[in-house]
Amino acid sequence: MLFNSLTFVAFFALVLALHNAPLPWKVKKTNLLLASYLFYAAWNPPFVILLWLSTIVDWHVAKKIFAEDRQGRRRGWVLVSILVNLGLLGYFKYGGFLLENWQGMMSAIGVTWTAPGWNIVLPVGISFYTFQTMAYSLDVYLRRAKPADSLLDFALFVTFFPQLVAGPIVRPTQLIPQFREPVRASRDQLLWGLGLITLGLFQKIVIADGALAPAADAVFGAEAAVPFSDAWLGTLAFAGQIFSDFAGYSTAAIGIALCLGFSLPDNFRFPYAAIGFSDFWRRWHISLSTWLRDYLYIPLGGNRKGWHRTQVNLMVTMLLGGLWHGAAWTFVVWGGLHGLYLGIERFIRERWGHATVASTAGFRLFLALLTYFLVNLTWVFFRARSFPQAWSMTRSMLGFGVEGSVLVLSTYLVITVLTVTIGMLAVHWYMRSRRLEEVVAKSPWWLTGLVWAGMLFLIVITQGSGDAFIYFQF
């Protein structure tokens, strides 16, 4: 069920009413659990079985690990969790990709073999909940946390509908303790939560789908190559679209949870004002980047095993992070480019990071714009349908004209993309070191009301197309 659907409005109203009804806490949690299964089944009912499988396996595995002192056995149990979760992910998400590449490799060495058809439907959000449940077993294995006391609490942690299908990826220590004691949103929390839902839906429906998607789709869907101007405009449009789409989902998810009295972590902090790539990854999809840091980069050795090993660890983490997003080599290149940027940044910081010029406002603004420029180059690989298209777009964006290129964007789309992009960058820069809560708290009440009404009104008259959030496919 999509947040931007009438079905969700009805569903959430019912869940909210039940959650505020005078019922025992255990009944309320059971309601939330059933609602979460219903939320997931609304896409494809049989896939709820995958949630159950992931829940049951990690519930038992974590208990076994916790009860076991022998390291070999502990490792064996944690491997069960990893194999089951990555197995699900591998089968549903990467099966076709692996077969296709195997076929290519065989063909390269002269073996003709045709892979069987692989028409497996990707269960929505599988990358998110498998990582979340794996983190639970890993935390117990790494002795960072104890297993949950209650299966109900654990099942709700795995399934909690606000963040089930597109994050934020929540750690067990962040959410499970919140299920122990009865919680209910205060009046102000409820209204703040509704405000966040409005902001998230505004980002999704008005900015991502309404204003920017037409330009991004036109450029990346064009049959012929596009010239410099349209290549840039299409990429800027996609940069804004994917941010607004994904941050919109996260913001709405945080708002929905807050309306129920629960707190979810931030997933975005105005990433297009990032100065450098380590800063970017502290602001973009924070729950994934910290997951990868804690469960991949640090176990690989992090930065503790020398300069060269650190660079390798960074690159491996980013390549796998790229692959997490989708079963295609273009995503791997996207991750690889970020790994490369991070490596170069680390190198530069170590040598010239303390130079006086590095702390001047003008230079920081220059670095922020440079970061944004380089991030945009990576988005081309993320969005392109194929490598030839990605190369063609990159060549156009770098000023190496592509023969036969054709304009695709109307004046309306050009002006829309530029207006939204400049507005978005200004907001990100202003909010770079601020928190939304602080800014709202300092604003006059009537201004907050006006802005809220403006967003809501624009959502209503944009109407929305009911398009799925981009990150659902990951």
Place this chain on the structure above:
Amino acid sequence: MSWPRVAVLAAVIVAVGVGAWEAYWRVAQRYEASYRNSDGQWAEVRRRVDAREPNATVFIGSSRTQFDIDLDVWQEMTGVHGIQLALEGSNALPILTHIAEDEDFAGLLVVGITPPLVFFPGIGLRADAVQHYFDETPSQWLGNKLSYPLETRLAFYNIDTKLFTVLTRQEWWPDRPGLPWQQQEVRKIENMRRDRQADLWDRVEDDPEFNAIVTGTWQDILENLPPPPPPEVAQAAFEALLEQVAADVTRIRERGGEVVFIRPPSSDWFREFERQASPREMVWESIVGAAGAVGVHSEDYPELSGVRTPEWSHISSRDKARWTRALVGILRDRMAERGLHRPEMGS
């Protein structure tokens, strides 16, 4: 921060804003609340084919079939409430294949032919509707049901009045030098019922300025159709298409069903374009001939051609009942000539 005060202010502003927006579309633009012709609505009507065999009468084709057939008159004359599956801007022939593949269907299939559209690769504009029928999730199914009460109460809740659609079509945007032709969005030209009967909007008929926008859009689209493939390629594709038509019709007949073809009227510039681009003997006669089916071409019957088509392509809502009545009578006669007595035709 006094959140209740903020929320009340926001709610009041939104209520006033939405009210003003609705009033603008109703009063200044004469819009009426009407079903949105969504993919979900098509899927809902499509499912009736599965549930209603063997007496279903199904209409497929483009918007002409959808606008021109009056389902109430059809029911009055035949006793069967037809299932309207025609889709605007879409080619009927892939839908014919889709229905032929549905083993549940053994009724009467009325196929509307709009000559330029039969050369479309695939279904065309509304291909998503058919895909939606196969892929609809429980959430989409429920969302569709929840949407209906809004569709029938709010005039602005319409794909033609979406904010960014409205912004796109404003004339104040200057042309971009070097930009190739781009198709403009087709404006709202109908009001639709739950059973997908569409009636040509009165405004198209009695507002000359709006009428000119609609006819200008048809002309713009048709003058910019992609160039046809080389003759030998086109010929081979057309022969394959005719073979498919014959196979589909045979398949439906083998289950006890029947297929008839109709050619709804068009006029003025549109008709002339069709005459030149897809001559009757080349397209219509070939398809009906390949199918070996009853075919009723509007131009062969004065009672079918003597109707108003205000924007050249669809029958006026004031004439559609008369046209449908005449069509049923002619179809009955033509089918009887072939010894076809179908319960769906009340014969």
